Amino acid sequence: MEKEPIPDRELHRLLQVALVFETIIENRVQHYHENHASEPETQVLKETQEECREHRERLIDLLETLGFCRESHVELAATVSSRYSHCDPTEVEALRDQLASEIAAYIFYSRVLQRLSSTEYGGDADLGEVIDVLEPIKEEEKQGVMEILAIFSTSQSVPASLD
Numbered sequence: 001m002e003k004e005p006i007p008d009r010e011l012h013r014l015l016q017v018a019l020v021f022e023t024i025i026e027n028r029v030q031h032y033h034e035n036h037a038s039e040p041e042t043q044v045l046k047e048t049q050e051e052c053r054e055h056r057e058r059l060i061d062l063l064e065t066l067g068f069c070r071e072s073h074v075e076l077a078a079t080v081s082s083r084y085s086h087c088d089p090t091e092v093e094a095l096r097d098q099l100a101s102e103i104a105a106y107i108f109y110s111r112v113l114q115r116l117s118s119t120e121y122g123g124d125a126d127l128g129e130v131i132d133v134l135e136p137i138k139e140e141e142k143q144g145v146m147e148i149l150a151i152f153s154t155s156q157s158v159p160a161s162l163d
């Protein structure tokens with residue numbers, strides 16, 4: 001059976017959602033890190049912030065490679081960043097929130113990759129190139145989940161939802 005091509009607009013939208021997602025997580029974690037974190041949470045949150053920034057840059061590079069306007073996506077990320085309003089969590093809430101973000105990101109990238117593996121790209125670019133960018137990002141989200149779970153497993157303050 002032949003695979004249906006994925007329309008440009010769908011691929012564009014999926015990558016834009018990923019970009020907004022990474023930008024929101026980056027902003028949340030930056031806020032936690034600046035206001036509440038302490039060791040060993042500080043290190044994990046710092047690494048997560050850096051990882052989000054890298055993922056955002058990889059997504060913008062990919063969008064540009066696919067022929068979508070780089071500048072408008074840099075602006076999109078800046079707009080999301082400037083309008084994002086923060087909550088005021090405690091340290092454990094920050095980690096729990098980050099765990100939820102990493103799980104949600106992992107599920108999101110998994111679903112996008114499933115969608116891409118069931119289709120062919122209708123544009124000029126190689127769909128394999130998109131998968132090559134998104135697959136490592138998905139694996140890094142999974143790694144983030146495992147790192148935070150490892151902290152919870154040695155912490156006295158395990159959130160009730162993870163007992």
Ligand SMILES: [Fe+2]
Binds near residue numbers: 051052105137
């Ligand atoms: Fe990410």
